[in-house]
Amino acid sequence: MSLRHPYDGIADYRHWKRAAGLTDPEALDPMVNPKFAILPSDRVATAGSCFAQNVARHLNKNGFNILITEGAPGILPENLAETFQYGVYSTRSGNIYTARQLRQLLERAYGLFTPEVEAWTREDGTLCDPFRPQVSSYESERELLADRAYHLAKVREMVEGLSVFVFTMGMTEAWTDETGAVYPLAPGVAGGVYDPARHKLLAFSIEEVTEDLKAALAIIKEKNPTAKIVLTVSPQPIMATGIDRHVLVSSTHTKAILRVAAQAAADADDQVDYFPSYEIVTAPQTRAMYFASDARSVNEAGVRHVMRVFLKHYGSHEAPVEISAARGLGKRTASALGIEAGRSARHAEAMEEIVDVLCDEEALDDTRGR
Numbered sequence: 001m002s003l004r005h006p007y008d009g010i011a012d013y014r015h016w017k018r019a020a021g022l023t024d025p026e027a028l029d030p031m032v033n034p035k036f037a038i039l040p041s042d043r044v045a046t047a048g049s050c051f052a053q054n055v056a057r058h059l060n061k062n063g064f065n066i067l068i069t070e071g072a073p074g075i076l077p078e079n080l081a082e083t084f085q086y087g088v089y090s091t092r093s094g095n096i097y098t099a100r101q102l103r104q105l106l107e108r109a110y111g112l113f114t115p116e117v118e119a120w121t122r123e124d125g126t127l128c129d130p131f132r133p134q135v136s137s138y139e140s141e142r143e144l145l146a147d148r149a150y151h152l153a154k155v156r157e158m159v160e161g162l163s164v165f166v167f168t169m170g171m172t173e174a175w176t177d178e179t180g181a182v183y184p185l186a187p188g189v190a191g192g193v194y195d196p197a198r199h200k201l202l203a204f205s206i207e208e209v210t211e212d213l214k215a216a217l218a219i220i221k222e223k224n225p226t227a228k229i230v231l232t233v234s235p236q237p238i239m240a241t242g243i244d245r246h247v248l249v250s251s252t253h254t255k256a257i258l259r260v261a262a263q264a265a266a267d268a269d270d271q272v273d274y275f276p277s278y279e280i281v282t283a284p285q286t287r288a289m290y291f292a293s294d295a296r297s298v299n300e301a302g303v304r305h306v307m308r309v310f311l312k313h314y315g316s317h318e319a320p321v322e323i324s325a326a327r328g329l330g331k332r333t334a335s336a337l338g339i340e341a342g343r344s345a346r347h348a349e350a351m352e353e354i355v356d357v358l359c360d361e362e363a364l365d366d367t368r369g370r
Contacts, residue, residue: 024228025283035228035270038228042065042228043162043163044064044066045158046166048095048167048232049170049171050095050198051236052089052232052233052234055166055232056302056309066090068087068090069154069155070090070150084135094183094184095154097170098212099209100170100174102212102216104131106219107219110156115240118142120133122137124137127140128144128190128192130192131181131183133190133192134185156189161225163226165209165229166229167232168233169233171258172203173204174200175200177199177200178198205257210260213262213265219271226270226271229273230276233258234277235254235298236297236298238254255278277306280302
């Protein structure tokens with residue numbers, strides 16, 4: 001039987017009106033043909049923007065082997081460990097927002113790049129590491145450099161010991177100085193002194209992001225040839241833009257670049273895959289129900305939907321899946337958030353608020369405390 005046209009008989013997931021999710025948002029699943037499975041025995045390393053923390057949290061709850069190479073000292077109380085960002089990612093890297101930042105971290109870890117800047121001073125007189133300014137405070141530069149050397153050793157341990165690397169891309173804007181080093185936050189936000197004569201904004205192009213990502217992944221693959229890599233794009237809009245234009249326009253521009261770069265990396269390597277967390281949260285099918293009241297933070301329902309799809313496609317039959325979707329509760333909030341019928345509106349509102357993640361970008365929120 002001949003086809004009437006090239007789209008005759010295509011799979012339902014390739015057609016907007018036939019694809020699952022149009023009438024039932026929770027059925028949305030845009031993942032097709034994952035390149036590999038993640039076994040419970042695989043050592044999964046995570047890094048990237050704030051949203052990456054959700055991946056580690058849910059994988060850990062579902063019995064996966066999350067690789068933590070830079071763990072908290074035994075004498076540190078559990079409630080303080082997260083404050084100092086132990087266990088948030090595989091190493092105590094803080095947020096890695098840009099592909100250039102990831103590339104430079106790996107280059108610094110392997111002695112391929114040594115920036116001249118050593119420390120930033122905070123308003124209280126303590127020091128912080130410019131490359132992870134909100135991870136810790138230091139009383140001396142010697143203490144900072146010793147901790148940095150330890151951190152970079154743990155980055156090497158992560159790269160060489162991981163089975164799967166999940167990296168969530170978040171931004172295309174970064175600040176730099178004459179050394180070429182890039183930072184997760186602009187000087188002056190959480191430490192250091194902003195000097196317009198020295199510091200400048202970098203707004204990375206598609207070509208630059210693609211090249212940086214390619215170079216970063218090449219370092220990982222050189223040190224660990226069997227490593228599998230999952231790339232995602234954070235669905236959270238950026239908090240602020242250094243460019244004189246509306247933040248929504250800059251955010252859309254940013255995500256478009258990251259999405260193209262991630263796909264290019266995935267298309268070029270059978271061991272690199274793209275997972276559509278960005279698409280799940282921002283899709284028209286979900287009617288913006290996965291954003292909290294600030295229209296930026298992703299609520300727990302959105303995270304659960306993302307991870308339910310992630311585990312469906314990457315989880316093996318050996319791995320339990322404990323993330324369920326609510327059905328037939330009538331109210332949008334209850335349906336979106338998985339809240340049992342009869343619970344209070346106050347509980348529903350609390351569940352709808354942002355997921356508790358550590359995010360350097362929040363330092364740019366100048367509305368807090370008003």
